[in-house]
Amino acid sequence: MLTSTLCAALSAAGLGIAAMTAYRKRFLAATRIAAYALLPLGLAMTGIADWISDLVFKPSVWVGFGVLAVSALLFLVVRGVEQRGEGGTRKERKAAAAAERAALAPQATVPPLGAGRAAERTQPRRKAKGSAGSDEFADIEAILKKHGI
Structure with a gap:
């Protein structure tokens, strides 16, 4: 009963503030304030306000939360x-x-290094015709070093 009275008083005060705001020609703000003001009254009428007040103000509920935390x-x-x-x-x-x-x-932990090295030895190295590719990589490497990567 006390919760319902408190919610009705809050709603009445909020609607009064919304009316004063609407009188000042701020209709959007007044509508927003009225919407917030009607929430406590709606909660009281649905019974949710009583459930919330029982949840907050009953010591047995807090003991229950303590038991859940210990568990x-x-x-x-x-x-x-x-x-x-x-x-x-x-x-x-x-x-x-x-x-x-x-x-x-x-055998999965041993990498097959021998086959790769043998293939490298059998193929002759090819010389690059131009140094354009190596210059690009040198530029990229310089940029990465500059940024500490």
């Missing part, structure tokens, strides 16, 4: 402990991960 904190602690305890120390976890990778694909 979330416990979930985070358990998750952190599980992650730390699964593999032991960092060295053990790294060694286990390396062994797992080696067992899955032992």
